[in-house]
Amino acid sequence: MNKERRSEILATAPSFLWLAMFVLVPVLIIFAIAFRPALPAGGIGEGWSLDAVRSLAEPAYLSLLLRTLWISALTTAACIALSLPVAYAMARLTPVWRSRVLLLVIVPFWTNFVIRVFAWQQILHAQGYLAELLRGLHLIGPNDRLLGNLGAVVLVSVYTYLPFSILPLFAAAEKFDFGLLDAARDLGAKPARAFFGVFVPGVRQGIITAFLVVFIPMLGSYVVPDMVGGTGTQMIGNKIAQRNFSDRNLPEAAALSGALALLVLAPMFLRRKEKPQ
Amino acid sequence: MASYLRFENVTRRFGSFTAVDDVNIDIQQGETFSLLGPSGCGKTTLLRMAAGFDKPDAGRILLDGKDITPLPPDKRPVNTVFQSYALFPHLSVRDNIAFGPKIAKWPQDAITRGVDEMLDLIDLKAHAGKKPAQLSGGMKQRVAIARALVNKPKVLLLDEPLAALDLKLRQRLLVELDAIHDEVGITFIYVTHDQGEAMSISDRIAVMNKGTIEQVGPPAEIYEAPRSSFVAAFIGDTNFLDGRVTEAIDPRFSRCEVNGFGSIVIDNDKPVTPGDRVHLSLRPEKLLVSREQPSSSDLENAIAGKVEDVIYFGSHTRYWVRCGEWRLCAEMQHRKYQLDEQSPKWGDTVWLRWHANDGFLLEQYRAEDEGLLTLPDEDS
Ligand SMILES: Nc1ncnc2c1ncn2[C@@H]1O[C@H](COP(=O)(O)OP(=O)(O)OP(=O)(O)O)[C@@H](O)[C@H]1O
Ligand SMILES: [Mg+2]
Numbered sequence: 255m256n257k258e259r260r261s262e263i264l265a266t267a268p269s270f271l272w273l274a275m276f277v278l279v280p281v282l283i284i285f286a287i288a289f290r291p292a293l294p295a296g297g298i299g300e301g302w303s304l305d306a307v308r309s310l311a312e313p314a315y316l317s318l319l320l321r322t323l324w325i326s327a328l329t330t331a332a333c334i335a336l337s338l339p340v341a342y343a344m345a346r347l348t349p350v351w352r353s354r355v356l357l358l359v360i361v362p363f364w365t366n367f368v369i370r371v372f373a374w375q376q377i378l379h380a381q382g383y384l385a386e387l388l389r390g391l392h393l394i395g396p397n398d399r400l401l402g403n404l405g406a407v408v409l410v411s412v413y414t415y416l417p418f419s420i421l422p423l424f425a426a427a428e429k430f431d432f433g434l435l436d437a438a439r440d441l442g443a444k445p446a447r448a449f450f451g452v453f454v455p456g457v458r459q460g461i462i463t464a465f466l467v468v469f470i471p472m473l474g475s476y477v478v479p480d481m482v483g484g485t486g487t488q489m490i491g492n493k494i495a496q497r498n499f500s501d502r503n504l505p506e507a508a509a510l511s512g513a514l515a516l517l518v519l520a521p522m523f524l525r526r527k528e529k530p531q
Numbered sequence: 532m533a534s535y536l537r538f539e540n541v542t543r544r545f546g547s548f549t550a551v552d553d554v555n556i557d558i559q560q561g562e563t564f565s566l567l568g569p570s571g572c573g574k575t576t577l578l579r580m581a582a583g584f585d586k587p588d589a590g591r592i593l594l595d596g597k598d599i600t601p602l603p604p605d606k607r608p609v610n611t612v613f614q615s616y617a618l619f620p621h622l623s624v625r626d627n628i629a630f631g632p633k634i635a636k637w638p639q640d641a642i643t644r645g646v647d648e649m650l651d652l653i654d655l656k657a658h659a660g661k662k663p664a665q666l667s668g669g670m671k672q673r674v675a676i677a678r679a680l681v682n683k684p685k686v687l688l689l690d691e692p693l694a695a696l697d698l699k700l701r702q703r704l705l706v707e708l709d710a711i712h713d714e715v716g717i718t719f720i721y722v723t724h725d726q727g728e729a730m731s732i733s734d735r736i737a738v739m740n741k742g743t744i745e746q747v748g749p750p751a752e753i754y755e756a757p758r759s760s761f762v763a764a765f766i767g768d769t770n771f772l773d774g775r776v777t778e779a780i781d782p783r784f785s786r787c788e789v790n791g792f793g794s795i796v797i798d799n800d801k802p803v804t805p806g807d808r809v810h811l812s813l814r815p816e817k818l819l820v821s822r823e824q825p826s827s828s829d830l831e832n833a834i835a836g837k838v839e840d841v842i843y844f845g846s847h848t849r850y851w852v853r854c855g856e857w858r859l860c861a862e863m864q865h866r867k868y869q870l871d872e873q874s875p876k877w878g879d880t881v882w883l884r885w886h887a888n889d890g891f892l893l894e895q896y897r898a899e900d901e902g903l904l905t906l907p908d909e910d911s
Contacts, residue, residue, distance in 0.1 A: 268807075274644050306595075426633060429839055431615070431617070431718070432612060433617045434602070434619060434620075436582075436584055436611075436617065437611070437613060437617035437619070438606075438611070438619075438630070439583075439603070439604040439605050440582055440583075440584075440604050440609075440610055440611045441583070441605075441610065441630050441631035441679075441682065442605045442631055442634040442682070443605055443630075443634050444605055444634055447634065452619055455619075455621040456620070456621065458621070
């Protein structure tokens with residue numbers, strides 16, 4: 255072991271220990287709890303049991319999983335679709351304007367996330383101004399609701415995660431050689447063709463990062479579907495909360511959490527395969 | 532001869548700065564036409580307007596008699612080879628070349644044939660599957676040329692295509708480019724700030740300075756008969772002499788007094804009458820340096836001076852010779868090896884000799900252009 259390697263290990267040791275203590279160990283505890291029996295009163299029993307893990311085979315979970323994937327995918331797709339032109343436009347700005355707009359992208363983080371979702375709850379409320387306005391314009395029927403449905407969950411999720419997809423895409427767009435778009439136009443491409451045929455492949459790494467930073471947290475989404483969604487938009491996170499707080503069945507909650515953790519690892523492998531390029 | 536690509540009173544301003552100022556150029560079909568000028572003189576701006584990336588503030592651009600000024604780049608039968616190559620990094624060499632034909636919706640077999648032809652032309656068949664990042668600079672350059680040429684443009688625009696390459700490769704690609712031009716017969720507009728490149732590849736050269744065209748003509752004409760002090764000084768090296776015409780010898784030659792220098796015979800490259808102030812450009816290689824006083828003849832000028840600086844360049848040697856108030860630069864080829872004691876050295880008195888025909892009277896002289904001339908190293 256050479257000197258450089260040793261100092262590298264020393265330098266990364268604290269964060270490694272931190273992660274081991276507060277991420278790896280808790281995750282392992284959760285995996286362990288999944289194999290414990292549940293006590294009727296809500297505690298964790300002695301000994302080992304496969305009941306909680308077997309409960310994952312419940313048919314209802316399949317639709318829950320599919321719904322979670324669907325909402326996450328919709329949100330991720332919308333975030334990337336919106337971020338691409340934003341990142342493009344930002345990268346073309348003069349440096350002064352670029353940092354101003356960058357600040358605007360980050361400004362929402364100055365307000366607590368739950369408060370912002372609460373604000374959306376007010377905006378989308380059935381008696382809110384927006385609903386009144388849309389009703390007045392006959393764009394929605396008298397009984398249509400803006401809240402409690404898939405649309406609300408995706409809308410607020412997109413709002414929440416948009417900065418997370420703009421930032422990596424902007425970082426990629428900033429490095430993109432815009433001369434390539436001139437070259438594409440020169441070779442006969444219309445602006446849209448140049449954008450999709452040259453710019454989008456050019457910021458591919460940014461798209462992959464944006465996908466990961468939106469899709470993975472979305473799989474564990476809990477607050478947004480809880481606050482602006484309804485029964486039809488329940489996601490795995492909500493089910494875990496329900497098992498935990500209402501049903502007081504900790505092993506089943508742990509089994510679901512473990513399954514979610516494994517699900518999250520899948521897109522990480524996508525990243526692994528991309529890296530060597 | 533009818534012009535094929537025509538710039539008509541083209542002007543482009545950036546704010547209060549005029550990058551291209553009322554430019555008129557007529558380019559013939561099939562010729563290699565160079566835009567030559569120092570950095571920032573507006574060459575790229577002019578080329579971008581021809582390609583459609585930029586619009587003139589005034590004037591128009593005609594291709595084959597048709598006004599193409601309002602057309603976007605994708606609607607112009609013109610392709611560009613960019614200085615930075617601008618190859619698509621996510622596409623292979625083959626797909627880079629096929630980019631244009633695919634957009635133009637050529638049939639698949641025509642695309643394959645067209646791309647193969649180009650790969651043959653640039654001799655990169657073996658590398659067709661590689662990505663640009665895996666290619667050397669020279670290869671990238673050739674792919675950029677092929678990617679533009681495959682579309683069979685009416686005019687190919689090349690913006691300093693060799694600037695990023697080393698000298699040897701540049702010389703080789705220049706020859707290759709010339710061969711490609713002969714083979715495809717497409718009109719080339721070649722932008723460069725390298726006079727050697729422009730001289731060797733062009734049928735005609737337009738010398739640009741500060742957004743305007745100083746002179747247009749074949750390389751030899753630009754070199755031998757520069758219109759202005761800028762052209763004379765930017766292309767090659769020269770000496771400027773200014774004097775007053777004292778006497779007309781015959782319709783072709785005059786006598787002229789140069790202050791602190793003496794009386795010399797000049798060729799009337801432009802009509803002059805006694806009393807006129809004239810500016811003469813005298814190329815260093817036209818001056819013969821000798822240690823003995825040459826036998827004088829009517830149209831020969833001979834003047835004595837002292838060698839102030841000598842620089843050996845291998846193929847030739849440069850002498851800076853002080854003649855009264857003037858310091859002239861002379862250049863001597865080494866046809867055969869000269870023994871050291873024979874060649875003039877620092878401090879020697881030598882004679883400079885030239886024929887009246889060897890100087891050229893400038894139509895336009897600006898003192899600032901003296902700054903473009905090569906000076907001897909001051910601290911030597
Ligand atoms: N988009 C622009 N905005 C402002 N000024 C510009 C712009 N494009 C070019 N210029 C200015 O116009 C002048 C001419 O630029 P141009 O790029 O045409 O020069 P060039 O002759 O190609 O020089 P080089 O040999 O360095 O490439 C320069 O002074 C440049 O600063
Ligand atoms: Mg340029």
